[in-house]
Amino acid sequence: MSMILFACVVRVRDGLPLSASTDFYHTQDFLxxxxxxxxxxxxxxxxxxxxxxxxxxFNIHFSSLRDVACMAICSRQCPVAMAFSFLETVWWEFTASYDTTCIGLASRPYAFLEFDSIIQNVKWHFNHVSSIQMESSLEKIQEELEFQPPVVLTLEDTDVANGLMNGHTQIHLEPAPNFRMEPVTALGVLSLILNIMCAALNLIRGIHLAEHSLQCYLYLFYSPARTMKVVFLLLFICLGNMYLHGLRNVWQILFHIAVAFLSSYQILTRQLQEKQSDCGV
Known part of the structure; x- marks a missing residue:
């Protein structure tokens, strides 16, 4: 059985396969x-x-330099020095055949499929030439590997890395914190009662003023200038109340808007009454 079973050339930055040898093995383990x-x-x-x-x-070996990497699937009996010597030979053949511009512009898988024949020739050479004939080249690679050993992974590590890369991270289920609402304190109840009483008193006062000043509407909105004055006064009082009280919810906002409206209405009604008395209306 051959020691080098499959080889391919890929682009390092995105893993795009550029060329590969013809696959003659179809066992489940190999696939x-x-x-x-x-x-x-x-x-x-x-x-x-x-x-x-x-x-x-099987073992997977890879050797990369710049933007081109060569990868191979070898049997367990294949010497490591022989596998990396094969990958280095394929790398030199590929970079001598194609420049970096063509490699960088490749946009589809196996764009250099014609390089398959060269990979097959190199693979046949390493599978059928005796190790004695390649002894000198293997000694050089062996010295490099001793000086700078290759990183060693397991095939299971590739599956874990693929899961993390695609966002399929391990999910840790933890019980959610149990939040409970606290009962209202006596001070909160008292504050609520006082707010309701103030709202009722302001509402009664507003109704009383509306009954006695209904006739002022025509005089109030007869002039556009007076209308704009009322609008700006209402807006100013509303924003002032909201800022001073530090409102926290919608009901408080609506309540203070109503209070501001009634207060401004009272001020404007008093001014109109004074003007009416001056004019003898």
Whole structure:
């Protein structure tokens, strides 16, 4: 059985597959490993240049430099130095065939599908040439790996990373805090009673004034200037009451608007009565 089973070239910044070898394996374990490889390709920018994801039957190796990464699925018996030597060879072949502009402008998967033949040739070479013939190149890679070991993952880590990346975070269910309303204090009850009494007294006073001053409406709104004066006075008194009392709910706002209206109406009625007496009306 071949040691290098599958290889692909991806763009690091977004995991876009640029080219891949022809897939001759269709076992369930291999297809599952292919799925995890695609997941890992989306997160290559978060890892250093070299890394491996170890599974039960297959390992995934990746090697990235600048904006191009090469990935491979190898059997467990494949030496790590051999896998990274293969990835480095594929990387050099790909970057020599395509410039960075073409790679950056690629917008669809497998835009460089014709590179498949080169990947197949390199894969055949590493699978069928004896390790003795590649001894010199493997020694160089082995020294680099000893000096800077690749990051080691597990295939299960790729699934966890994919879940976090797509927003499917683990949900921790916790009991919601139990909020209970506190009973009204005696001071609150007294304040409510006093507010109701004040509202009733103001309402009675307003009705009384309205009965005795109904005739003033025609005089009040006869002139546009007087009408604007009434509107501005009402607005000023309403805003002043709302600011001074620090209103907290709609009912308090409506209550103070009514109080302001009655107060302003009383002031204006008194002024009109004085003007009527001066004019002898």
């Amino acid at each position: 599952e490993c292919r799925r995890r490889l695609k997941t890992l390709a989306l997160r290559l920018a978060q890892y250093p240049g070299r890394g491996s994801a170890e599974g039960r039957d």
